[in-house]
Amino acid sequence: MSALRAEESLLALRQQEELEDLPKEYPLSTSEDEGDSDGERKHQKLLEAISSLDGKNRRKLAERSEASLKVSEFNVSSEGSGEKLVLSDLLEPGKTSSSLATVKKQLNRVKSKKTVELPLNKEEVERIHREVAFNKTSQALSKWDPIVLKNRQAEQLVFPLKKEQSAFAPIEHVLSGWKARTPMEQEIFNLLHKNKQPVTDPLLTPVEKASLRAMSLEEAKMRRAELQRARALQSYYEARARREKKIKSKKYHKVLKKGKAKKALKEFEKLQKVSPSAALEELEKIEKARMMERMSLKHQNSGKWAKSKAIMAKYDLEARQALQEQLARNKELTQKLQAASKSEEEEEGAEEEDELLVPDAVNEVRMNADGPNPWMLRNGPSEAEEVDIQKDPEQPPEPVAHEASESEGEENPVAEEEMLLKELEERRSLRKKPGLNQDAKPVGRRETKDSSSQEVLSELRALSQKLNKENHRSTKQKVSSARTVLPVQREEAADEEEEPMLLQRPERARTLDELEELGREGCFQDKEHPRPAVNGQWLERKPNNQPSAPKEKPKKEQMIDLQNLLSTKSPSVKSLAVPTTVEEWEDEEEKDQRQMIKEAFAGDDVIRDFLKEKREAVEASKPKDVDLTLPGWGEWGGVGLMPSAKKRRRFLIKIPEGPPRKDKNLPNVIINEKRNIHAAAHQVRERAPSGCLSLLPGSLAWEEGSSALGSRRMRDLDHRIKSVLVSLTGSEMNNSESTLLF
């Protein structure tokens, strides 16, 4: 078989050779290369034919022997190879020319195409459409978000929101149909034209336009504001300088000079570190200044008086002494500054010693209440003093705080005057402080005073200390309690359901009286559901001068009735109280005012009244004993006959005393431990109503909460006080019909 096959193949080869001889009327293949490689192919075939002769049974691949233009896919077979023949594989071996690639792609596509899916049912399609449309619209709508937010947060909305410009007819339109006719008009227009005055366009000359262009409104405003500020600063500075110049206090000037010298020294030291050469120059300058000073001084025994004295000195002892004094003074003056400052400190030390005797409270008393009626003072203890009082127990950190405040003052140029004042105040307080700490120390000069005044002083000191401490503690407690309570209540409020805004009843309230009744009803309701009153909180939120506040406040701030507690008013206290520099500064007017108030209330003894009131309050709060005696029961009764003492004792039921009053140790305070229902009707509930934004910091209500909306202030805050919604009547309408309906 195999031999036969081999013969056949040889025969076929021969035929091919014959075919080759034929003129090339049709191409064997599309590529020319194949023609060139014909020889090789023949050779290959031959080899194959020979190899098949060896008898081994080789499978013969079917071959296409005929070349034709139409290649049917059915002719291609893949016999022999185990795999399925893929059409594209047939095209593989040939070099991938572009034309083949496209064919391949097409074939691939044909292969990958699946059956077309069923169209979605209508509902599904609609749903998808809807979803897409909804997403699109809601996206489009979110462009309104910022505007809506702005409107919601606006403090005031004026409707209509965008004002339509009232339709002005531009002047060109008006003028277009008009011509200058009379000679005068013509003349005027001539003039206008000559001067380049605009006739039609917005009535601005080119110069004006240029100026307009040069600076925008905002720039101009900014510049104006800057100028204003500069002017204000200048005026402040001038005023300050004037004021300082007017100050006659030598001490003040001394302090000032010293401060300047110190500053210069400091700067010099700094300079020394930075650049020694410059420092040298500076040193020279300083030296020169000192020399100048020295030369100019009149203590050199070179003046007329000194010369005359020198002549006299030979004979007169006094004159000699005077000269010596002068010389000593000269030495003193020409010495370095530090020595001088030292001596001053010593002086101050002496002063301090003086003050050691005077406790804090006394000074305050004197400060606040040098008149008989301290209640009528315009201000309570000044702010600085209050700070002092609060800080007393914790002394160490104080200097730091002061420094901080100083540095702050330096930063702020406007507050410099204030800083100066503060400095003085601090100096005063610092001087006073040792008095508190060292009161255990025996002070030498005490012996000189009489013993009664000493007692008084020690008592005062102790009391004042106690008071200070207590004040401090109580404020602390208040704050902390308020802090702990608040969030809890907030939560409660959040939990609670929104209560109806209206209180609907089947009764009418038409007259003022009925409304008044309503209000009362409100407080009764309150009574029914009594809430534990958190005093501290209420006090905290309560504005300074709230209805009930004015009654209590002054009582609390009073430290003075100590004065009253002491039966004898020692004159020594007054003499001891140190006059402070602040007082010197006091304006004449203020003094007048004080004087007037003093005179007006000269007769009243407010403190005594207060004490009386307190006594009454204490009495009223004490539980009363119950007397159950029946006169005439078991014995004779009648006019002038009293039940026997024994009986009375028997039937008197004593009620145990309650806990001690909270104000027992506070002589200057009345603490009312009962909740006053009448006041409660007018007090805001401790808890902010749920959803009450107005109590958040930053809101208008927060700012104004503690103070009155006076009519004057109202004018200042006008834009805020106006109602939240202002709708202009009928301007929503386009036509100009009068729209006031009634």
Place this chain on the structure above:
Amino acid sequence: MKVKMLSRNPDNYVRETKLDLQRVPRNYDPTLHPFEVPREYMRALNATKLERVFAKPFLASLDGHRDGVNCLAKHPKSLATVLSGACDGEVRIWNLTKRKCIRALQAHEGFVRGICTRFCGTSFFTVGDDKTVKQWKMDGPGFGEEEEPLHTILGKTVYTGIDHHWKEAVFATCGQQVDIWDEQRTNPICSMTWGFDSISSVKFNPIETFLLGSCASDRNIVLYDMRQATPLKKVILDMRTNTICWNPMEAFIFTAANEDYNLYTFDMRALDTPVMVHMDHVSAVLDVDYSPTGKEFVSASFDKSIRIFPVDKGRSREVYHTKRMQHVICVKWTSDSKYIMCGSDEMNIRLWKANASEKLGVLTSREKAAKDYNQKLKEKFQHHPHIKRIARHRHLPKSIYSQIQEQRIMREARRRKYVLGHLTLSQYSFLTSLSQLTKNKQTKNLPFKGIVYVLLSPLEVFLKTSLGFFLFPVKRGEQ
């Protein structure tokens, strides 16, 4: 020598006009006026009282209809003109300043279901039970002419509502489906439908004018987009919504008046939950309309009252009612935001002030200043109980009052039942106070505090809290 002269600025002591008060120099230093705040408190109290005394919101009643008023429409250009359609097919146009009917026409047979004006105010549209849409001229016919509509469109089904586009010559009707019409054509441009129930009202969004909202009898509120001619989204509520109204200032907010006595304000981008549920009515809410400021809306109810709600509050700030006013079917807020009109069953249209105690007419500047000041005072002291009590008081007719009480009780009961879950009261023999048994802190703030439900078995007490059941052994004797 320099002589110092007194020189004063006349601005400080001369009044501006002779109508002003004389100027009195005054020191405004707050420390000099410690009683300023108490004084202001009294002023606020008085202002509140006066506000209640002068709260007389009812202005006028317009009578003339011979059947219940079914729909109202505002004139877009004239504040004083109002249109109303009645249940007998009559349409009347009213002049509010004169409080008179200026024109009456028999528009339909049967109900006038809907009425709306064209944005230019020259004509208006009505739909009725006779399956027609009619366009009418705003001005009446000349002498001798007959009253005839400009156009009439005969439809296949009944139309139940109509609304006109805010800017274009397009209007929408509803009935079986929502139809968008061009004014010039007799066939709708497009019809949109979602569900099969009849649609009771359709409203154009005043800002994004291509948006529409409608509510159907199958408890749905459906939103449509006119440009894309598809419905967008729907939300299903517990009960049927009677009508919706878009907020004129906030494009995506609308409020739905529902049969379950509540109003629901929705953000149309998030329909899962309403932004706010407004409750206070005691019967189905039939109509709602926004104030042009977009801050408040008014609702009309079947309970014979109308209420004004702030948009961001769940409770009403005002309730209006009169003895003779029956079920209020339609309500409108005038475009100057000062008045409210309502049409009711008993054939009258009533006119109310939006602010009950507002003074009408032109105010002098001093009056205005005083008003502002008083307003501010009232605001400042509003939380003081005395003032609050007076400001909140409203008179209610007995029927509504008792209904409120009844519903409150019902609500309570429902809540208890809900909290109890499947345990119902009837299963248990008695109740005892929890406070006697235990002082459990966790139960303190729970709504059912103080109540313990005890099983018939004498040894255990079930207390259900949000955390689960607690068992308390109880002796029989303690019960």
